[in-house]
Amino acid sequence: MENSGVTVMVNVEKEKSNAAWICGLIGFITSIPNILCTFLCAGVRVAAAGLSAGLSADGSNFDETAADAAAADAASGAAGFFWVIVLVSIVCFALSFLGKSKNSLITGVIVLLGGIFILINGFIGFGSMLWGTATGGLYIASGIVAILNKKRGN
Numbered sequence: 337m338e339n340s341g342v343t344v345m346v347n348v349e350k351e352k353s354n355a356a357w358i359c360g361l362i363g364f365i366t367s368i369p370n371i372l373c374t375f376l377c378a379g380v381r382v383a384a385a386g387l388s389a390g391l392s393a394d395g396s397n398f399d400e401t402a403a404d405a406a407a408a409d410a411a412s413g414a415a416g417f418f419w420v421i422v423l424v425s426i427v428c429f430a431l432s433f434l435g436k437s438k439n440s441l442i443t444g445v446i447v448l449l450g451g452i453f454i455l456i457n458g459f460i461g462f463g464s465m466l467w468g469t470a471t472g473g474l475y476i477a478s479g480i481v482a483i484l485n486k487k488r489g490n
Contacts, residue, residue, distance in 0.1 A: 350488045352436045356481040360432020360447065363474030367425040370458070370467035374421050421457060424450045428475045435482035444486065448479025 428450040434443040451472045458468020 352440075352485040352488050353481050354436070356435025356440070356444070356447075356478045356485060357433045359474045359478035359481065360429050360435070363432070363451075363471050363478060364425065364429035366467055366474060367429075367454070367471040370454070370464050370471050371418075371422055371425065373464035373467060374418055374457075421454070424453055425471070428454075428478070432475070432478045432482070435478065436485055440482045441486040444479045444482030444484075446479070447475055447482060451475030451477075451479055 428447045431443040431447050431450075434440065435447075437443070451474070453472075454468055454475060455472025458465050458472055
């Protein structure tokens with residue numbers, strides 16, 4: 337075969353992936369046990385703070401007023417952190433569905449940061465390490481896929 341002078345061009349277009357919202361959906365499902373564990377851990381820490389504040393140094397006396405005050409302080413902090421975890425998880429879940437949109441870079445970065453926050457939360461122990469790691473990892477994957485979808489165009 338001789339060169340016939342015909343030029344053949346192949347244009348390969350990559351389609352945007354659905355993995356962003358799939359990882360976001362699975363991440364939200366795994367966040368439910370993580371949220372429940374965070375809620376239970378907060379309750380245990382509130383009770384422990386009240387008990388430790390109410391006992392005297394030698395363990396012979398128990399001050400109920402000090403225990404109630406310490407438990408109330410611990411409860412307000414734990415409840416605030418609990419709602420932050422819930423809010424971050426819901427925002428990551430909702431934004432993971434925008435992983436194929438025109439704004440997928442912005443949503444990908446937000447979901448990636450939320451996933452890192454949940455992953456760190458799982459490692460510091462205010463929640464479940466197993467479920468926090470799974471949820472954070474899935475949201476991180478969702479954010480990365482959304483960022484890559486922006487580079488794929490159309």
